[in-house]
Amino acid sequence: MARFLPEVAFSHSSADDLQLLPLRFERLGADRYFLANMVGDGLLLSSDELNRVISLELAAGDGLYERAFSKLLVSRKGQRSQLQLLALRLRSRMAFLREATALHLFVVTLRCEHSCPYCQVSRRSADRERYDMSEETAMRALDVALSAPPQAIKIEFQGGEPLLNFELIRAIVEEAERRRGSLGKAIQFVITTNLALLTDDVLVFCRDHSIQISTSLDGPADLHNRNRPRPGGNSHALAVAGIHRVREALGKDSLGALMTTTEASLDRVEDIVDEYVRLGLDGVFLRPLSPYGFAIKTKQFAKYDANRWLRFYERGLRYIIDLNKRGIHFPEFYSALLLKRMLTDRPMGYVDLRSPAGIGLGALVYNYDGKVFASDEGRMLAEMGDRTFELGDLATDTYRSLIMSDKLVGLVSGSMTQCAPQCSTCAYEPHCGADPVYHHATQADSLGIKPLSGFCTRQKGIMRLLFELLEGSPEDAAVLRRWAA
Numbered sequence: 001m002a003r004f005l006p007e008v009a010f011s012h013s014s015a016d017d018l019q020l021l022p023l024r025f026e027r028l029g030a031d032r033y034f035l036a037n038m039v040g041d042g043l044l045l046s047s048d049e050l051n052r053v054i055s056l057e058l059a060a061g062d063g064l065y066e067r068a069f070s071k072l073l074v075s076r077k078g079q080r081s082q083l084q085l086l087a088l089r090l091r092s093r094m095a096f097l098r099e100a101t102a103l104h105l106f107v108v109t110l111r112c113e114h115s116c117p118y119c120q121v122s123r124r125s126a127d128r129e130r131y132d133m134s135e136e137t138a139m140r141a142l143d144v145a146l147s148a149p150p151q152a153i154k155i156e157f158q159g160g161e162p163l164l165n166f167e168l169i170r171a172i173v174e175e176a177e178r179r180r181g182s183l184g185k186a187i188q189f190v191i192t193t194n195l196a197l198l199t200d201d202v203l204v205f206c207r208d209h210s211i212q213i214s215t216s217l218d219g220p221a222d223l224h225n226r227n228r229p230r231p232g233g234n235s236h237a238l239a240v241a242g243i244h245r246v247r248e249a250l251g252k253d254s255l256g257a258l259m260t261t262t263e264a265s266l267d268r269v270e271d272i273v274d275e276y277v278r279l280g281l282d283g284v285f286l287r288p289l290s291p292y293g294f295a296i297k298t299k300q301f302a303k304y305d306a307n308r309w310l311r312f313y314e315r316g317l318r319y320i321i322d323l324n325k326r327g328i329h330f331p332e333f334y335s336a337l338l339l340k341r342m343l344t345d346r347p348m349g350y351v352d353l354r355s356p357a358g359i360g361l362g363a364l365v366y367n368y369d370g371k372v373f374a375s376d377e378g379r380m381l382a383e384m385g386d387r388t389f390e391l392g393d394l395a396t397d398t399y400r401s402l403i404m405s406d407k408l409v410g411l412v413s414g415s416m417t418q419c420a421p422q423c424s425t426c427a428y429e430p431h432c433g434a435d436p437v438y439h440h441a442t443q444a445d446s447l448g449i450k451p452l453s454g455f456c457t458r459q460k461g462i463m464r465l466l467f468e469l470l471e472g473s474p475e476d477a478a479v480l481r482r483w484a485a
């Protein structure tokens with residue numbers, strides 16, 4: 001007796017035996033399409049191949065049948081395993097929803113000694129009384145942060161320049177450490193600083209309390225100093241000296257740097273990357289300007305559009321990939337984030353690439369004056385007079401009242417890409433994010449009209465580039481796959 005059915009029983013000659021699984025597609029060129037399943041795995045196809053998949057004109061052994069099956073684009077009728085697999089993968093990708101509000105930002109002062117024209121937080125130069133967070137406010141913020149559900153939270157000190165109010169940072173860290181044992185929480189601390197006011201005292205405290213440092217570096221000295229003026233014109237020298245001192249005192253992995261792209265940066269991407277490599281930094285995050293604070297007031301934000309920035313980004317990414325191919329492990333961090341979305345089912349930690357949006361659910365911001373915001377960009381908007389993303393006040397609110405507020409629930413549910421016009425039919429949606437603050441700031445609509453959105457143009461441009469690179473030269477694809485590991 002035969003133990004297996006004959007081969008013909010496993011092949012399909014008729015579309016009647018097959019069904020399409022949920023899918024979306026994007027036209028990339030005259031005869032080129034990106035076809036993606038509901039978790040964003042995709043195929044690059046010609047229009048003829050796309051039509052064959054859509055009309056199920058597929059047969060075992062023809063190559064396209066196997067590709068469409070392996071990417072969970074089609075299944076046999078009545079077969080539930082592919083749908084179950086898709087559901088499991090979707091649940092894994094959305095697991096960030098189980099860990100609400102792991103990030104807590106304390107704006108310990110709005111004062112700063114730099115005067116960057118692109119400053120997004122509308123820093124102030126004086127008036128300690130008015131623009132520094134008080135200890136009473138800080139302790140109430142800590143109560144809220146420690147009552148958030150995650151076992152592991154991150155407390156990040158922001159400004160202005162937070163080292164201008166270092167004694168408050170010291171008090172918050174010591175109190176948090178005193179309380180974390182009884183709460184069973186792990187707390188990671190980060191100070192975001194321009195490093196100009198770094199002292200040995202600060203370094204010793206950071207070393208003793210495992211505090212990490214995040215700083216700003218816009219590129220080589222001439223570009224950095226032009227973007228980031230301060231009295232003495234020595235921002236770059238102080239930042240570089242600070243980077244060396246931090247790494248010496250706290251270890252190489254204790255410091256990260258972020259750059260911001262101004263119009264003056266657009267022709268300098270290789271110089272910027274070379275400066276990061278020269279200083280031994282472990283990668284670069286090529287970031288566009290955001291539409292908040294002085295970046296709007298000084299018209300910096302309007303000086304280039306999303307397409308000009310994309311050309312800068314693509315040039316930089318190709319340059320960085322070539323460095324990696326020469327043996328220098330050096331990721332571009334935004335691509336690395338997207339590649340993790342595209343190549344794995346791990347939940348997204350980065351709050352700006354989530355839907356439901358990361359506002360409130362991913363991060364809360366405690367402002368120097370006691371107001372609580374759903375995101376850092378939300379408090380930046382408030383400094384411009386728009387309080388849309390203000391959730392409450394530390395004097396009266398609790399973690400629960402902030403997170404369950406009608407305002408936050410309304411803002412989150414009203415911005416979801418899964419059901420937004422344009423996004424809901426976009427092939428890149430599983431890897432994208434809702435950015436309600438950006439869309440509110442630029443279009444007065446937190447959902448956003450995506451064909452007019454600079455965020456959407458950049459997202460589509462980068463994801464398309466990454467898919468093309470993954471399908472292109474095996475050496476380029478190998479570099480990108482390493483970044484997602």
Ligand code: SF4
Nearest residue numbers: 423426429432456459
């Ligand atoms: S924002 Fe743009 S790229 Fe992102 S899901 Fe929506 S339409 Fe797609």
